[in-house]
Amino acid sequence: MALVDIRNVTKSYGSTQVLKGVSLDIKEGEIVTIIGKSGSGKSTLLRCINALERIDGGEITVEGQSVRTDMPNLRDFRQRVGIVFQAFNLFPHMTVERNITLAPVLNKRIAKSEGRALALDVLARVGLADKIDAYPAQLSGGQQQRVAIARCLAMRPHLMLFDEVTSALDPELVGEVLKVMEDMARQGMTMVLVTHEMGFARNVASKIVFMHQGRVWEEGPPAELFANPRTPELQSFIASAR
Amino acid sequence: MQTLNFQQLWRYQDQLIDGTLHTLLLTLAAAAIGTVIGVAGAAAVRSGPRPVRWAIRGYVELIRNTPSLIQLFVVFFVLPGFGLRMGAFEAAAIALGLYFGAYCTEIVRAGLDAIPGSQVEAGQCLGLTRWQVFRHVVLPPALRSVYPAFTSQFVLLLLGTSLASQISAEELFHTGGFIETRTYRSFEVYAVICGIYFALVMTFKLLFAAVGHLAFRWPVRR
Numbered sequence: 001m002a003l004v005d006i007r008n009v010t011k012s013y014g015s016t017q018v019l020k021g022v023s024l025d026i027k028e029g030e031i032v033t034i035i036g037k038s039g040s041g042k043s044t045l046l047r048c049i050n051a052l053e054r055i056d057g058g059e060i061t062v063e064g065q066s067v068r069t070d071m072p073n074l075r076d077f078r079q080r081v082g083i084v085f086q087a088f089n090l091f092p093h094m095t096v097e098r099n100i101t102l103a104p105v106l107n108k109r110i111a112k113s114e115g116r117a118l119a120l121d122v123l124a125r126v127g128l129a130d131k132i133d134a135y136p137a138q139l140s141g142g143q144q145q146r147v148a149i150a151r152c153l154a155m156r157p158h159l160m161l162f163d164e165v166t167s168a169l170d171p172e173l174v175g176e177v178l179k180v181m182e183d184m185a186r187q188g189m190t191m192v193l194v195t196h197e198m199g200f201a202r203n204v205a206s207k208i209v210f211m212h213q214g215r216v217w218e219e220g221p222p223a224e225l226f227a228n229p230r231t232p233e234l235q236s237f238i239a240s241a242r
Numbered sequence: 243m244q245t246l247n248f249q250q251l252w253r254y255q256d257q258l259i260d261g262t263l264h265t266l267l268l269t270l271a272a273a274a275i276g277t278v279i280g281v282a283g284a285a286a287v288r289s290g291p292r293p294v295r296w297a298i299r300g301y302v303e304l305i306r307n308t309p310s311l312i313q314l315f316v317v318f319f320v321l322p323g324f325g326l327r328m329g330a331f332e333a334a335a336i337a338l339g340l341y342f343g344a345y346c347t348e349i350v351r352a353g354l355d356a357i358p359g360s361q362v363e364a365g366q367c368l369g370l371t372r373w374q375v376f377r378h379v380v381l382p383p384a385l386r387s388v389y390p391a392f393t394s395q396f397v398l399l400l401l402g403t404s405l406a407s408q409i410s411a412e413e414l415f416h417t418g419g420f421i422e423t424r425t426y427r428s429f430e431v432y433a434v435i436c437g438i439y440f441a442l443v444m445t446f447k448l449l450f451a452a453v454g455h456l457a458f459r460w461p462v463r464r
């Protein structure tokens with residue numbers, strides 16, 4: 001059974017339909033990369049998977065459970081599905097440690113005394129254990145994004161969503177974040193990511209999803225998809241992306 | 243012209259100290275009431291049910307657009323008619339608390355509005371409750387951004403406690419009037435009273451600066 005099952009999902013903002021019947025499977029351990037032009041609905045789809053947006057039609061299930069913005073155990077669900085945003089969204093008034101331990105402690109998943117060990121553990125995985133006492137404003141963009149990823153990892157999610165997490169970074173900082181994501185992929189994390197990093201999509205993804213005008217236009221393994229794009233839309237997208 | 247003579251006032255130092263303490267107490271009581279109203283009111287104006295939002299808006303407009311003195315009279319003279327009996331000091335604390343609360347509501351609301359929605363979303367995505375998001379994610383940076391405005395409003399409150407003399411609450415200004423009727427040394431009495439207010443305000447400003455320094459330690463970019 002797929003970890004995430006998206007069936008015929010539709011979503012409108014006002015009178016504009018942004019998702020026009022999206023269907024997609026994501027299996028455990030898969031790295032799914034969503035590509036597509038600006039406005040094609042990539043972020044919206046990601047936000048629907050995490051119940052940040054209400055869907056108008058169709059169904060999304062994660063681990064067999066139907067995802068709804070009013071689902072009874074929404075908070076538990078959110079802890080199992082991590083999401084990382086383009087703008088990091090770290091809490092500026094908290095140290096790195098507190099950014100990471102806030103939710104696990106408040107949600108009573110760990111005792112306060114175990115916080116530092118948890119923070120060190122996840123920070124080690126993103127190579128930032130030495131920044132545990134820093135504040136977000138004292139970190140570079142790349143470091144902030146790695147902390148945001150660590151904060152997500154501390155929830156022990158079963159699935160992670162990434163929305164253009166390198167797009168706000170200076171070019172020389174992109175690599176360090178992609179490397180962290182590659183490590184996570186290698187360790188078997190199920191990941192769905194929206195990215196403009198075609199190299200990463202080609203090398204790390206197990207599946208590429210090309211979205212166009214609110215639909216899944218084409219999908220397949222990267223080697224196949226990039227070598228033989230079937231639709232003119234994907235052909236021109238690949239041509240413009242290089 | 244008479245020469246200045248502060249010596250007579252010396253005999254009234256106990257009253258002056260007492261008046262000063264009452265002014266302090268009144269300020270702190272009203273500030274405590276008003277701050278609680280401000281935080282709760284601002285939170286409710288942003289995300290409470292519609293009738294609550296309207297009620298708070300009405301309260302804020304009513305308080306901010308009518309004379310504080312009349313508000314004080316209403317609490318002291320009118321509320322007892324509805325069975326709410328209280329002394330002058332309690333009435334002053336409540337009236338000034340309501341006054342401070344209205345301004346605080348506006349101040350805190352501006353602070354909450356300054357926090358981007360993405361911060362709230364980040365908190366929700368970590369599985370925090372609405373209350374946890376408000377308390378831990380939104381409120382601290384919001385308070386930091388309005389701390390200077392809050393400080394100024396607190397100073398206005400402290401100076402405004404002198405209004406309570408009009409219902410004979412025993413605070414500093416009232417004490418001044420009392421000493422004046424005994425000594426006929428108006429200028430000297432009010433010079434001293436003024437000096438005490440000034441010293442109180444300066445002390446609080448220093449205190450606020452120190453507390454702000456300790457409470458808001460996190461660095462900000464740019």
Ligand SMILES: Nc1ncnc2c1ncn2[C@@H]1O[C@H](COP(=O)(O)OP(=O)(O)OP(=O)(O)O)[C@@H](O)[C@H]1O
Pocket residue numbers: 013018036037038039040041042043044045
């Ligand atoms: N909150 C919103 N209210 C109204 N319209 C929205 C909202 N969010 C997105 N849209 C619209 O929905 C469409 C899809 O947006 P979405 O953010 O999903 O695109 P995207 O593929 O992520 O694009 P990008 O690559 O620029 O991030 C766009 O036309 C956008 O203007």
Ligand SMILES: [Mg+2]
Pocket residue numbers: 042043044163164
């Ligand atoms: Mg997007």
